[in-house]
Amino acid sequence: MSSKLRHFPFVLGTLVFAGFLLRALCALPPFGEYRGAYGPAILSTMEPLRHAQQAVASITFDYRGFDTLGEEFILFAAVAGGLLLLRRQESEAAHDPVDQSGDRGGIEPAPAVLGLGVLMFPFTLLLGIYVVLHGHLTPGGGFQGGVLLATAFYYVYLSGEYHDLLGMSRGHIVSHLEAAGAAGYVIIGLLALPAGLHYLHNLLPLGDKGNLLSAGTLPLLNITVGTEVASAFLLLIAAFLRQVLVIRREKKP
Amino acid sequence: MTVLPYLIVIELLLVGLYGIATSRNTIHLVSCLFVAQSSTYLLLLSVGYLRGGTAPITDEIPANARMVDPVVQALTLTDIVVGATVSALLLAFALQRHKLTGTLDPRKEPPQRG
Amino acid sequence: MSLAPFPVITALFMAALLAALEQLSSRRRLLDVLSLATAMAVAIFDWQLLDASLAGTIVYWFGDWKPMGGFPVGIAFVIDPASAGLALLSALLTLAALLFSWHHFHAVRTYYHTLMLLFLASLQGFALTGDLFNMFVFFELMGVAAYALTGYKIEESGPLEGALNFAVMNSVAGLMVLLGIALLYALTGGLNLAWAGAALSGKPAGTAVSAAFILLAVGFLTKGAVLPFHFWLPDAHSVAPTPASVLFSGIMVQLGLYAVARIYWVVFSTTLDPDLLRQMLLGFGVATALVGGVMACLQRHLKRLLAYSTVSHSGMMLAGMALLDRRALQGTLLYIAGHGLVKGALFIGTGVLVYHHRSVDEKELHGRCRHLRVTGVLFCVAGLALSGLPPFGTWTGKGIIKETASDLGYQFLPPLLSLCSALTAGAVLRAAGGIFFGLGHSDPFSSSAPATGEEGSETGHSRGPTPRIMLVPLGLLLVASLGVGMLPQVQQVADQAAGRFIDRAAYQALVLQGTPLPLPRPAPQARPGVTVSFVTTAAALVVAALFLGPGPLRGRGRESVKVLLRGPVRLLRRVHSGYIGDYVTWFICGTGIMMALAQFWF
Numbered sequence: 001m002s003s004k005l006r007h008f009p010f011v012l013g014t015l016v017f018a019g020f021l022l023r024a025l026c027a028l029p030p031f032g033e034y035r036g037a038y039g040p041a042i043l044s045t046m047e048p049l050r051h052a053q054q055a056v057a058s059i060t061f062d063y064r065g066f067d068t069l070g071e072e073f074i075l076f077a078a079v080a081g082g083l084l085l086l087r088r089q090e091s092e093a094a095h096d097p098v099d100q101s102g103d104r105g106g107i108e109p110a111p112a113v114l115g116l117g118v119l120m121f122p123f124t125l126l127l128g129i130y131v132v133l134h135g136h137l138t139p140g141g142g143f144q145g146g147v148l149l150a151t152a153f154y155y156v157y158l159s160g161e162y163h164d165l166l167g168m169s170r171g172h173i174v175s176h177l178e179a180a181g182a183a184g185y186v187i188i189g190l191l192a193l194p195a196g197l198h199y200l201h202n203l204l205p206l207g208d209k210g211n212l213l214s215a216g217t218l219p220l221l222n223i224t225v226g227t228e229v230a231s232a233f234l235l236l237i238a239a240f241l242r243q244v245l246v247i248r249r250e251k252k253p
Numbered sequence: 254m255t256v257l258p259y260l261i262v263i264e265l266l267l268v269g270l271y272g273i274a275t276s277r278n279t280i281h282l283v284s285c286l287f288v289a290q291s292s293t294y295l296l297l298l299s300v301g302y303l304r305g306g307t308a309p310i311t312d313e314i315p316a317n318a319r320m321v322d323p324v325v326q327a328l329t330l331t332d333i334v335v336g337a338t339v340s341a342l343l344l345a346f347a348l349q350r351h352k353l354t355g356t357l358d359p360r361k362e363p364p365q366r367g
Numbered sequence: 368m369s370l371a372p373f374p375v376i377t378a379l380f381m382a383a384l385l386a387a388l389e390q391l392s393s394r395r396r397l398l399d400v401l402s403l404a405t406a407m408a409v410a411i412f413d414w415q416l417l418d419a420s421l422a423g424t425i426v427y428w429f430g431d432w433k434p435m436g437g438f439p440v441g442i443a444f445v446i447d448p449a450s451a452g453l454a455l456l457s458a459l460l461t462l463a464a465l466l467f468s469w470h471h472f473h474a475v476r477t478y479y480h481t482l483m484l485l486f487l488a489s490l491q492g493f494a495l496t497g498d499l500f501n502m503f504v505f506f507e508l509m510g511v512a513a514y515a516l517t518g519y520k521i522e523e524s525g526p527l528e529g530a531l532n533f534a535v536m537n538s539v540a541g542l543m544v545l546l547g548i549a550l551l552y553a554l555t556g557g558l559n560l561a562w563a564g565a566a567l568s569g570k571p572a573g574t575a576v577s578a579a580f581i582l583l584a585v586g587f588l589t590k591g592a593v594l595p596f597h598f599w600l601p602d603a604h605s606v607a608p609t610p611a612s613v614l615f616s617g618i619m620v621q622l623g624l625y626a627v628a629r630i631y632w633v634v635f636s637t638t639l640d641p642d643l644l645r646q647m648l649l650g651f652g653v654a655t656a657l658v659g660g661v662m663a664c665l666q667r668h669l670k671r672l673l674a675y676s677t678v679s680h681s682g683m684m685l686a687g688m689a690l691l692d693r694r695a696l697q698g699t700l701l702y703i704a705g706h707g708l709v710k711g712a713l714f715i716g717t718g719v720l721v722y723h724h725r726s727v728d729e730k731e732l733h734g735r736c737r738h739l740r741v742t743g744v745l746f747c748v749a750g751l752a753l754s755g756l757p758p759f760g761t762w763t764g765k766g767i768i769k770e771t772a773s774d775l776g777y778q779f780l781p782p783l784l785s786l787c788s789a790l791t792a793g794a795v796l797r798a799a800g801g802i803f804f805g806l807g808h809s810d811p812f813s814s815s816a817p818a819t820g821e822e823g824s825e826t827g828h829s830r831g832p833t834p835r836i837m838l839v840p841l842g843l844l845l846v847a848s849l850g851v852g853m854l855p856q857v858q859q860v861a862d863q864a865a866g867r868f869i870d871r872a873a874y875q876a877l878v879l880q881g882t883p884l885p886l887p888r889p890a891p892q893a894r895p896g897v898t899v900s901f902v903t904t905a906a907a908l909v910v911a912a913l914f915l916g917p918g919p920l921r922g923r924g925r926e927s928v929k930v931l932l933r934g935p936v937r938l939l940r941r942v943h944s945g946y947i948g949d950y951v952t953w954f955i956c957g958t959g960i961m962m963a964l965a966q967f968w969f
Binding site (some may be wrong): 006009010012013014015016017020021023024025027028029035036037038041042045062063064065066067069070071073074076077078080081082083084085087089172175176178179180182183186187189190192193196197198199200201202 | 553
């Protein structure tokens with residue numbers, strides 16, 4: 001189709017679609033007056049039943065914990081797929097990174113960048129750990145904290161030490177951590193089965209509401225997810241960076 | 254203005270889909286997909302919104318406070334993770350394709366037809 | 368201890384474990400053995416679950432979150448014979464695919480095995496779940512694993528293009544599903560299918576309800592490759608490595624249709640007008656079947672040909688489902704099983720061709736595979752089975768659909784289904800005749816079709832005879848398809864599955880209150896006639912002979928036939944342009960049309 005021809009059916013289809021979608025959305029209960037049963041059911045039961053105070057974490061890891069298991073493995077699949085796709089091909093070779101500008105001898109990060117990187121790295125790492133550990137108490141959790149943790153390692157790259165970053169992910173530790181995080185969620189769910197309970201039953205002691213160790217398995221699940229997410233993003237970032245920085249194409253035969 | 258959130262949902266969706274339909278650059282296309290995806294975040298959140306409601310965390314708030322629906326927030330969280338992972342894969346496709354064909358334009362180097 | 372969660376969690380755990388075997392040297396055998404054992408274990412779990420579900424549908428609440436005061440706060444697996452049967456089918460196909468890839472398949476590190484197991488887990492979860500959002504999660508897991516498998520051969524641009532088109536279209540479909548979920552959640556306040564159905568029942572069908580259904584249906588029909596949402600399928604299935612194609616065409620597409628059926632019956636069946644829905648879905652199904660059949664005849668790239676045949680058969684299944692009738696549904700379920708096994712066998716046959724010649728181009732391979740006797744014969748048998756040759760599973764399934772269609776007054780449907788079967792099977796037989804037996808010449812229509820010359824090697828070395836281990840799954844799948852057609856037990860299971868599937872009151876009572884209602888009474892055994900099926904098979908042979916033999920396509924009439932058909936053929940080819948932008952355009956048009964029809968009618 002030529003581009004003009006392409007536009008005509010698109011605009012027509014879009015108008016019809018948008019019109020009817022808007023009509024449907026306007027037929028919903030009015031905005032700002034949520035009256036569903038699900039939210040109240042959880043808000044009223046999570047404290048007495050689970051000593052939990054953060055409803056979103058409670059839903060993510062307890063009430064609908066099985067969704068999160070699937071979600072974690074979506075990320076896991078994406079990492080396996082991403083690494084599969086970004087593998088080094090036979091026609092490519094790894095080269096040391098070179099400075100594209102050409103008028104400098106080697107790559108020297110500016111002192112300010114290096115300093116800021118050194119400053120930000122531990123700070124972000126700590127923040128990430130905090131967010132993971134307090135996921136069941138405050139906004140945050142394994143996914144958010146895991147991304148923060150991976151970001152911390154991104155500062156390593158930004159301050160010019162990408163050899164360290166690539167070396168870190170080339171070893172098997174990170175991929176083992178990732179697999180352990182993913183498998184850990186499955187195993188924590190299994191704990192309930194010998195007791196005759198259903199999969200993913202929250203059977204650990206519930207503790208006192210608001211404490212770091214409370215709400216049963218929630219902190220543990222947050223940690224497994226945090227581990228998985230952090231290492232997953234680290235692996236992905238490193239794989240993309242390696243494509244850009246290290247892998248060069250050999251001359252075509 | 255109770256229609257406003259829904260109008261923005263539709264706008265985001267259409268902007269994203271238009272971008273995908275006319276894109277000449279795969280990376281642009283992935284971004285457009287993300288824009289379209291964000292319409293679902295907005296719809297989910299607005300469906301569970303309660304006027305005057307606070308965040309659904311029962312720490313140090315009055316006993317009978319109104320709270321917004323936490324379920325849609327959990328769903329949105331899942332949705333965001335899904336969107337991010339899919340775009341990582343899409344970018345990997347785009348990168349490898351660029352290495353092979355030297356172009357990011359989905360209309361260059363026509364794939365199989367018919 | 369209930370086995371309900373095990374099909375999913377076994378596969379997920381083993382996927383994580385295999386990924387951790389990264390640095391083991393000589394890990395290949397171990398990976399093969401472990402993944403095969405996992406698929407086997409999952410198949411056994413599914414078998415047990417199917418067996419148990421026949422006595423009564425199993426409801427399994429994760430985390431023991433049983434409904435509180437009738438409101439489901441947790442996620443449930445609802446395992447009835449239909450869902451357990453489809454899960455079993457997907458496990459068997461995975462088993463066959465992994466057997467095929469045993470040792471010879473070029474597996475990159477641990478990724479191939481990990482992704483196959485993740486894919487298996489997602490198929491299981493998608494089939495078994497009774498929760499709308501959980502369905503979406505497994506839909507996306509299925510997608511992510513499938514995109515990565517499609518783009519497996521990064522040395523060529525074809526797989527990358529195909530994977531990109533696949534991923535973008537399915538993500539857009541996921542978007543629609545999510546919008547539908549949001550609408551349904553706003554209307555009913557719950558995510559459990561049974562709850563949503565209970566909340567909607569008795570209410571008039573408003574614009575929001577019909578839009579929610581259409582958005583969900585469009586999303587899952589994209590997975591089900593229904594016109595005009597099918598464009599991604601040929602691009603993806605034709606370039607994916609063989610084991611992945613087996614699963615894509617054998618079960619993934621059909622699960623999309625299953626989701627639409629499940630959502631319709633549990634949630635919307637008392638709210639939406641069945642007569643209008645029947646006509647709409649029948650229209651889309653028949654159009655898909657026809658376009659897929661014609662496009663299959665126009666291909667020379669064997670995998671692409673098979674992919675279009677999947678489109679066509681998906682349309683037939685949608686047509687069978689769209690009759691919204693218990694017996695038709697029984698036929699459709701049987702047809703899904705019979706077709707999936709046969710299609711898997713056909714894809715494995717093409718995998719053998721890739722192994723020997725690194726090509727699946729009909730023209731290039733013409734007459735070059737005479738030495739592959741066993742493969743050739745099995746491939747032809749599978750081609751005949753595709754047309755519905757008795758007593759294969761395709762025969763009973765399609766026979767029941769056709770007879771029900773006639774009984775319901777849709778006289779036009781049986782001949783149409785026969786025609787499409789004959790077209791797709793004829794195309795397969797034509798290709799088989801040329802490749803394995805050197806019959807005929809190149810015909811004028813498929814010659815102009817696209818063909819990516821060299822297939823990337825899927826395997827290491829490829830000298831000598833075909834490894835037995837590649838032929839074993841090919842034979843087993845055909846035997847299994849025969850079993851689906853011949854064993855009366857399979858029919859009884861399908862009948863029970865269909866009866867349970869459409870009984871929404873029993874489903875709701877069981878999930879929400881936990882009270883089992885009496886099981887549907889078994890319907891009398893159906894024995895579809897053989898005459899029509901033999902005629903269809905003969906018609907398929909005629910189609911193949913038309914292309915191969917000295918007929919109107921060869922002799923004097925050739926020019927006139929060519930002139931007559933050139934226009935439509937060119938148009939069809941132009942529409943399947945391979946550009947993602949066009950696909951999205953058609954997608955939006957199709958969605959708009961469906962929304963408009965639904966809102967005017969319901």
